[in-house]
Amino acid sequence: MAAAWSKLLDQRRPAVVAGTVALIYAWSYFRFLRKQKRSRELAAAALVFDKKDAKKEKAHVDREFFRQLGSLLKVVIPGVFTPEFGYMLLVASSLIGRTLCDIWLIRNGTIIERAIISRNTSLFRETLQAFIFTMPMLSMVNNLLKYGLSELRLRFRSRLHHALYKEYLSGITYYRMSNLDNRIANPDQLLTQDVEKFCGCLTDLYSNLSKPLLDIVLYVRWLSVAIGQEAPGAMLLYLLFAGVILTRMRRPVGRMTIEEQKLEGELRYVNSRLITNSEEIAFYQGNERERRTLDNSFRRLVQHLRDFLEYRFTLGIVDDIVAKYLATVVGYLLISRPFMAGQRMQLDHNLRLEEYYKSGRMLVKLAESVGRVVLAGREMTRLAGFTARVSQLRHVLHDLARGHYVRSMLAVPAEESSEASGDTTKPRRRMELVPGAGRMITRDNVIRFQNVPLVTPNGDVLVDDLSIEVRSGVNVLVCGPNGCGKSSLFRILGELWPMFGGTLVKPAKEKLFYIPV
Structure with a gap:
């Protein structure tokens, strides 16, 4: 009886796990929708910025995003014969070297394991020595890649920083932005934190896209020779399928990134305003009022970050399933076909094991690369948010340089305006x-x-x-x-x-x- 009950539990365990995961996902998703509805219903008081006429900014990976990104790339990479382009070549060379090192490690590891299984001492000693002698080069390639990415991020930020501040401090543009134009509420946030995050996202996306794409090209070439073109082609079709699904689900990320940076800038502005007007606030004993203003601004930021965190939690579950685990399942299904119903059934057990290990490792690496390309879309959506913010700043700077201002006129009745000015005979x-x-x-x-x-x-x-x-x-x-x-x-x-x-x-x-x- 106990054995039968244990067997029944073993049969039901996958269904129980799958049902639990589905319930957790559904609970998280509906909780996120409920909070979004509540946040829309609660009209938060705009204590610092007038948002009555503000339009809801959106950022998606579309034609407008690529147009804005191309314009910013001309700023951070002004030409071919520049240090930035040279460091991009250095990063690309390091990525190629790292991929070749991965392929060599797969082959060398396969030979070492074959030598251990066959008890071939000379072959084991030879391949192990080759691995030991190659370790300095492997370490140098990895750290050269890290150095190139860090330096590239720093140079991107320096280029964009100097370009924006040159326009911002040209003439009295800084005064016009703060006093004549109300499209940018917190230029300090845009010029510092948003620029830094934009350059970081751009560099990370360059690395996270170029390395997997290069891996896909090389692994498809090797696998097409080893097990045919059917398996790599199916993996690429899966890449297209997963990319379409996840891209549709990630659309809110760009908008939520923009809102996060706006709330961060509002909190920074409230703190700087307190420091600037500390004497007046102390004289009129306005500390409690300022504390309520700070608490309200921080509460709105925390609420948005918590909603964003829950959304990313829900999206992360789908990302992991589609881009990681399901891609691995597809890889196992594809690699098993030549060995279960192909010419490799006639091979010796040891040769079949070696061929499977080598081809399987490459196909798993291909599946991982496909997953990283799919997940890179998440970084691209986040980059779209920062791109929209920085592009808006450049657009406003160009308008102010031409003498074009945009300011929301307050709808004050004529009677109220005349009373406030002390002139009740003639409305203003x-x-x-x-x-x-x-x-x-x-x-x-x-x-x-x-x-x-x-x-x-x-x-x-x-x-x-x-x-x-x-x-x-x-x-x-x-x-x-x-x-x-x-x-x-x-x-x-x-x-x-x-x-x-x-x-x-x-x-x-x-x-x-x-x-x-």
């Missing part, structure tokens, strides 16, 4: 931001405003039509209540704010000197 108008609407003329010894409206970047009209002339040697006192346009006049005079119309005649910027009070 708003003007659309049209860069280049005014005309600026450079002339010495005179400052002349001719029909120039004083307008904030947000569109609030402070002065409808200002006309004034100040010649050299004349003293003028500008006074008035808060919000009447005193500082705005000097911001327009200093070319910080754009002109909405009229004509401004002034000396060149280098001939004007302002004394702060």
Whole structure:
């Protein structure tokens, strides 16, 4: 009875394991969907950034991704005769050397095991000595590959860093991004952490794709000679099938990566704002309010990271099954056919064992390479998120350099705007931001405003039509209540704010000197 019960348990064990795994997967997936629905229903208060008009950014591995990536590659690899291209060749050479070393290790290991089984002492000593003498070269190839990847990542980051900061610190672009344009809420996050992660993902993807693809080419060549072209062809078809399935499942990764970096940047901004305004916060005893702001920002980040972690857990289960274990099963099925129903059935047992071991190891390596190519799509989806972020930064920098600004106008009623300004008789108008609407003329010894409206970047009209002339040697006192346009006049005079119309005649910027009070 005990033996029968044990046999019954052995028969049901695979079904129990499979059912348990399926239940865990279904529970994780539906829990993730429930949290996503809850996060959409809970409208988190935007305490730092105004996200009312913000569009939901998406990042997928599509034509737009490859266009953006190609544009960034021209920055990090400006030409063929550059150190970056040289290190890419070094990494490629190291990958080829490592693959050849793997093939040599398979052959040498097969000969060593055959010598042990056949008790061939001389052959065993010869192959073992060859392995010992080859160890320094194997170690050098592995570490040369690591060095090349690290140096390539550093050079990519240096190129992109210098290119972005050259545009960011060109003229007053940095001021325009923070004060006139609201498309980039946290440029410090983009210029530092996002650039670093983009270069790291790009380098890792280069290694994780080139090595398996090279392995596939070499192993397909060797296996086609050894066991025919049917098995390698079937593995490549499986690669296409698995890639299509997993690519569809990984689509949310790019969007979630963008959201993660945005929340990280928001948390960094809140901390830096606390340091910058520490005196005012301490004077007004606003520590509790700032603590709530920090806690809320951190809570949103943690919630998103936890959702992302659970999604990656669910996706990782499918990735491992499809890209690793199922690929190995396909490999075993393909390698078994020539030995169970082919010409190799007539071979001697030892020769058949050696042929199976050598071909089987290569086919397993091919299956692993196919799995790594499939899993590299996960890194490519994550790279799409960082590519979209860095490309958006470059696009905004180019717009600001041309004088094009994008700013969301606050929808404030006219009555509320007039009450806030203290003028209840005349509602404050708003003007659309049209860069280049005014005309600026450079002339010495005179400052002349001719029909120039004083307008904030947000569109609030402070002065409808200002006309004034100040010649050299004349003293003028500008006074008035808060919000009447005193500082705005000097911001327009200093070319910080754009002109909405009229004509401004002034000396060149280098001939004007302002004394702060």
